Amino acid sequence: MKDTPRRCSLSLQLPHQNLPIQRLQDSMADLVVRNLTTTPLELKLVERFEGQPASGRETPIGNITSRITGIFNSTSITTNVRIQGEARDRRDVSFPIGPYETCTTDVRTADPGREVVRLTFESDGHRYQVDVPTSSQRSTVMKKLDGAPNEYTTIYVQTGSCLAIFSSSHLSSWMRELRDEYPLSALSIPGTHNSPTCHVALPSVRCQAVSVRDQLDNGVRFFDIRVNVNPDSSDLALVHSAFPISLTGGKYFKDMLDVVYAFLDANPSETLIMSVKREGTGKGTDQQLSKILKDRFYGDGRRWYTEPKIPKIGEVRGKIVLLRRHANDPSLNGEWGGRGWGLDGSVWPDNCADGLLGSGIARVQDFYEVDQSHNIQKKIDLARSHLERAAEPVSLLSGAQGPQPFFINFLSGSNFFNANCWPEKIAAKVNPAIVEYLCLRHGSDGKGPAGLKVGDASAGLVVTDWVGQDGDWDLIRCIVGWNGRLKLKQ
Template identity: 55%
Template sequence: MADLTIRNLTITPLELVSIQRLQGEKIRTGNLVSNVTGRFTSFINATDFSAHKLLPRADHEPHDQRDVSIHLDPFRTVQTNVRAADAAGREILRLTVRAGHRRYETDVPSPSRKSAVMKRIAGDDGDDDHEEELDLTVVYIPNGAFLAIFSSAKLNAWMKQLDDAWPLPFLSIPGTHNSPTCHTALPSVRCQSVGVTEQLQNGVRFLDIRVSVNPDNDTLTLVHSVFPVSLASTKYFGDMLDDVYRFLEANPSEAIFMSLKREGAGRGTDQHLSRYLQSSHVDKRPERWWTEPVIPTLGAARGRIIVVRRFALDDEMAKTCWDGRGYGIDGQNWPDNCEDGTCDGGQIRVQDFYEVTESQNIEKKIDYSRGQLERAAEREFHVPSLAEHDGNADAAAAAAKLPIFINFLSGSNFFNATCWPERIAAKVNPAITDYLCIRHGEDGKGPKQLKVGAASTGIVVTDWVGANGDWDLIRCIVGWNARLQVS
């Protein structure tokens, strides 16, 4: 059995102070009908389903208990001499970690999934008040006996912790591909397990939206390629947008990238789309939109939707908007099916290899995704006098010149059921979670062995997050923003 490796991915020095070794047992969850249904759904859709939880036996005392002192410095990996828990599920390690005067406890493996929020227990002085609260999330990877510790940002408002002066390209931002496709639809069309509102509440800040456009009215319908996102009823862009507005009103510290592209069977043009977007949506809520063709700092973007324009502009708008400089972040000429492409104007670098024609091709997709993470991590940027910076001038000018790294984890092949979106996500998402925990942000540990700068992930665009409450990948991406809090 391998020894436990721990990586502290927070800005807080931690210390492992106690280890208990407990006997584990699997406890059935739900009832027979729900478990059979869950297994059948899991078999059809490839989403992970577990009918059991792994818990310590209530009638057994720890068979090994000892105090230790293993220091876990910020953004460092420590190989301990602590034997990992039996992989067969017969054993659980209960770890106690100290952060300052506070102590936290977690069981490894966690009861049902990789991630768990550490339980806060009384401090060294017995006082358990809630001043300067720190929440910690652990992600355990049994293959390799690796434990990563992240700060548990409140996912509905995780940007609140970051300084206004940071250029958005240096943030680690979770996104979703074909974001509103959570409804009953063809399995090759559906890409998400939950709706846009739940995605935003759980940390997603990049929405990929495809709309069908008609020439004779401004109603935009939500589609994926030529297909509607729901077989039951038509879904409309305006209704989804109302949900986004409500989220921003409740969480004004947040900023949302929205990529817009015209697809579907409508006969309207890109020019129709650009006019409808401006007159029917942006002009009615201008305080909620960022359409200037430069990438803002976080402070300038808070409370707003940043347009990533994957459509051509109406001729008159091209002449008049922003003194003829453009409209939104320019993604009009999107590199097709690329490993690392650059949009015209240089504002976007994208990995969007999507033609996963065979299941064996999924490993190629994973390699491309890791490579884009490594390229995003390599860049470095320093905001002078960050704490006192007013968010304009130098940082704003620098932000406007930086490209955003966008990294699509998605792929599909309509004619091959093993390459439908959910089945690809079932392999890609865990692989990227493991990479973010073990290798991301380490010099020379990526596919290209590049040096690490700010260790941003860039924008990581996913399929099928949130299935059965599993937000591990999103938590890992958000967790990497802790690097920006290092003074």
């Protein structure tokens, strides 16, 4: 089912009857609701309240956590407001919105900084309530009014007057709800770039705000790992380029794997794709790395999936899928019936907008040379374009002849010599812009940069920096939420 936009009409009394026509038009914006869930919803009640600033200063909006209702505005500054007094306007309405439908209502959105609009939705006879905007930057669960069973993530994008509603997933086990038969490349998968770089380090080296376990518990399922290789040791230190990831002591591949194994033991429905690459100042080779990994870490296959083909979800639950960004030792070429060892990412397109891996298993957006702050907008545009490409294919269960490639979309970028282009600064602009795109335009025919048609509306494999900072899992939850489209076919 496609995300179908339509105009929902309802006669409502216009507010501000004494305003001049131009001022009235300027103050009016019709609320758009995107139901990005598998359940029908109906907007039943609209209440309008006077609002007052929740704090004395203006703050940027943009948070979603595991407790789910967020207000987003990636392109401007807005003021949080809280309700003051009783509702000054209360209207019963009826706007039914089917699964993955978009409805433009006749409901005027809140006057920014001055009003709060309370929306009451109904689903399967139960009612849910959300205020737009909320009184806090923090996300909250959409209020259940009558013991309602479901939980919904609501995201308000002020720039588009759009309320996007996602089904709330348990981020620690979100793959549990998906069928075993789906190829892994059909999923919308959140990932992190230089995943374990959450420690005290140079600002240009640190890419993440929280630990590996926190990332896993909050839905991250792709890890980008860089290791230093020495020919006389099987210890693999974690690095970012030539630098260690921690200034307070070495961090090692084995210790990180123990954390991942513990998570998978506790959540056997999940799988993790791990990209492993050789970096650092060590004198070891790719071939030596491949031998160390196989002999010391990959074991009997219980923990790792190393077959060189894109797997189905059911084949890899509880395992790590190896994506190797290194060449193999020749001794591994005979593995898997002569097909080799691991998903082959050894021929990686450099600094690319849409590059094909040498093995053909993935198309990659990895433009990382963000050498001036204005290039951040170029990065955003390239990431949006790759999201649109990822949404176009149709998976095997929809009639395709073979598994689609992965669409790997790096949101990261950096420049060592420009503090405005260090990872945290770039993420502060790129991440909310992608949240906005996923809420407003993703999965809708012709709404992407190239106007492409939509297939399964996958977001692909989206690789991020600085998620989870101060509990901000906005982007991860939005990516995971797009897997709901697959569940419509189950």
